Amino acid sequence: MANKTIRIATRQSPLALWQAEHVAARLQQAFPGLKTELVKMVTRGDKILDAPLAKVGGKGLFVKELEQGMLDGVADIAVHSMKDVPVEFPEGLHLAVILDREDPTDAFVSNRYSSLAELPSDARIGTSSLRRQCQIKEKFPQAEILSLRGNVNTRLAKLDAGEYDAIILASAGLKRLGMGARITASLSPEESLPAMGQGAIGIECRINDAEIHEYLKVLHDETTTIRVRAERAMNERLNGGCQVPIAGFAEIHGDRLFMRGLVGSPDGSVLYRAKADSSLDQAEQLGQAIADDLLAQGADKVLRELYQ
Numbered sequence: 291m292a293n294k295t296i297r298i299a300t301r302q303s304p305l306a307l308w309q310a311e312h313v314a315a316r317l318q319q320a321f322p323g324l325k326t327e328l329v330k331m332v333t334r335g336d337k338i339l340d341a342p343l344a345k346v347g348g349k350g351l352f353v354k355e356l357e358q359g360m361l362d363g364v365a366d367i368a369v370h371s372m373k374d375v376p377v378e379f380p381e382g383l384h385l386a387v388i389l390d391r392e393d394p395t396d397a398f399v400s401n402r403y404s405s406l407a408e409l410p411s412d413a414r415i416g417t418s419s420l421r422r423q424c425q426i427k428e429k430f431p432q433a434e435i436l437s438l439r440g441n442v443n444t445r446l447a448k449l450d451a452g453e454y455d456a457i458i459l460a461s462a463g464l465k466r467l468g469m470g471a472r473i474t475a476s477l478s479p480e481e482s483l484p485a486m487g488q489g490a491i492g493i494e495c496r497i498n499d500a501e502i503h504e505y506l507k508v509l510h511d512e513t514t515t516i517r518v519r520a521e522r523a524m525n526e527r528l529n530g531g532c533q534v535p536i537a538g539f540a541e542i543h544g545d546r547l548f549m550r551g552l553v554g555s556p557d558g559s560v561l562y563r564a565k566a567d568s569s570l571d572q573a574e575q576l577g578q579a580i581a582d583d584l585l586a587q588g589a590d591k592v593l594r595e596l597y598q
């Protein structure tokens with residue numbers, strides 16, 4: 291293992307670079323002498339900035355190019371936000387490890403209002419996530435939802451320029467970039483149920499690369515893995531990516547796994563919610579049960595309309 295260099299495929303947004311550098315630092319801490327190298331790439335999701343994600347379509351918008359890099363042998367691992375990782379992988383690649391979770395909540399950020407509850411009914415709210423949009427619209431049917439794309443700094447600059455009364459974005463991204471102080475209020479799961487995998491970092495690599503797996507093992511976080519396994523199982527059954535109004539969030543209390551799921555119409559007029567709990571070794575079954583509950587309520591109608 292002497293002189294080994296691990297080449298890490300990453301996007302170039304400040305958050306992606308932070309996450310890749312975090313993984314590099316953790317690996318070097320565990321394996322003194324190990325070298326790492328960032329292989330910086332541009333994904334389709336980075337290029338298409340003028341359209342809402344829901345319109346761009348296609349799964350794996352932020353990961354495909356990184357995956358091709360590993361298949362081509364120009365990178366050994368890819369560091370992803372779990373939220374952006376589709377449930378299926380290209381042949382030869384898989385998810386090797388999930389790291390401990392940062393704050394999974396959605397953040398309410400405003401220069402004018404101190405909480406979601408204080409917003410005027412016709413507030414202008416920035417978000418490009420249908421999941422956030424449908425939950426906001428349920429409570430504020432008159433609210434104007436405005437597109438908000440770009441990296442964290444771009445999004446905050448748009449808010450500061452006065453384009454919105456408030457914006458909603460992932461707390462994890464703000465905290466990782468040292469901008470946690472910009473979070474006006476963390477939204478509770480009742481106010482905005484997070485996306486599957488939100489706040490968790492995952493590492494993908496070639497299935498047959500035994501040496502790399504030896505290194506990655508030290509990064510594994512069991513609690514986060516169980517939670518994200520349940521959340522991904524729900525999305526898999528609903529056939530949902532990050533461009534559909536689906537939320538799934540699991541928490542561990544004692545020796546039980548508690549999960550909530552949600553499917554909504556983008557305009558917030560229909561929202562289906564489900565919750566259940568299980569033992570920790572039944573994570574996948576729990577996620578599937580939540581999905582089945584949502585489907586039995588009629589969630590498939592909403593999803594079918596979106597996929598058309």
Ligand SMILES: NCc1[nH]cc(CCC(=O)O)c1CC(=O)O
Pocket residue numbers: 371372373374458459460462463487488489490491532
């Ligand atoms: N879809 C983009 C994306 N992917 C991961 C994060 C934030 C970090 C995380 O959830 O780990 C974001 C930005 C956002 O949702 O505001």
